[in-house]
Amino acid sequence: MPEGGTNKAAVLGCAELPSELTDPFDVLFCSVGTGGTLAGVAAGLNPHQSAVGIPVLKGAAYLEQEIVDLQTSAFGARSGTWRLECDFHFGGYAKRTAELDAFIDDFEARHGLLLDWVYEAKMMYALFDLVRRGNFTPGTTIVGLIS
Numbered sequence: 394m395p396e397g398g399t400n401k402a403a404v405l406g407c408a409e410l411p412s413e414l415t416d417p418f419d420v421l422f423c424s425v426g427t428g429g430t431l432a433g434v435a436a437g438l439n440p441h442q443s444a445v446g447i448p449v450l451k452g453a454a455y456l457e458q459e460i461v462d463l464q465t466s467a468f469g470a471r472s473g474t475w476r477l478e479c480d481f482h483f484g485g486y487a488k489r490t491a492e493l494d495a496f497i498d499d500f501e502a503r504h505g506l507l508l509d510w511v512y513e514a515k516m517m518y519a520l521f522d523l524v525r526r527g528n529f530t531p532g533t534t535i536v537g538l539i540s
Contacts, residue, residue: 399429404467407433411442414536418442420529422520423538424449424512425477426486428456430540432463435473443474445523447516451485453477481519487511493518513539 407430411421421444423430431446438444448456457477464472483493489510497514501507508514520537529535 399427399432399463401463401467403429404433404436404463408437408467410434410538411437411439416534418534418536420445420533420535421538422447422516422535423540424516425453425456425460426450426512428460428463430538431475431477432460432467434538435460435475436464436468438473440474443476445519446475446477447481447519448477448479449482449486449512449515451482451488453479453482478519478523481515481522483515483518489514496521508539 411434419442421434421438421442423434423444423446425431425446425448428446431444435444446460450456454477460475461471464470482488483490493510493514496518497508497510500514500517508517517537520535523529524535
């Protein structure tokens with residue numbers, strides 16, 4: 394099994410995840426380590442939906458080609474509408490800052506859910522920050538995939 398569980402079978406399995414969401418949504422956010430989850434979920438989206446991947450690695454722009462390669466292996470070509478937002482790594486893999494820790498504490502206090510700081514907290518921070526900055530049209534329904 395490769396690091397992160399990323400292979401063709403994993404990508405095909407992750408493509409089934411969006412169909413398990415019963416409420417309508419427009420955008421799905423997920424954290425990105427090796428790219429397998431994003432490769433799969435993006436392929437499983439309906440045409441009007443999109444995915445945003447939040448890499449936890451510093452300098453992770455190279456992952457775009459890795460994700461395209463995973464999708465090509467599983468589906469024959471790039472699939473779905475997706476993009477990476479590479480500015481939310483907080484210093485790199487398994488790194489954290491006081492700002493991220495404060496977000497985690499606030500999120501737990503408000504929602505009763507303690508976020509994993511290596512992956513999911515970075516993704517949720519990015520989601521909240523991009524919404525705050527007006528990157529999505531009001532009324533857009535966004536799902537944060539915590540896996």
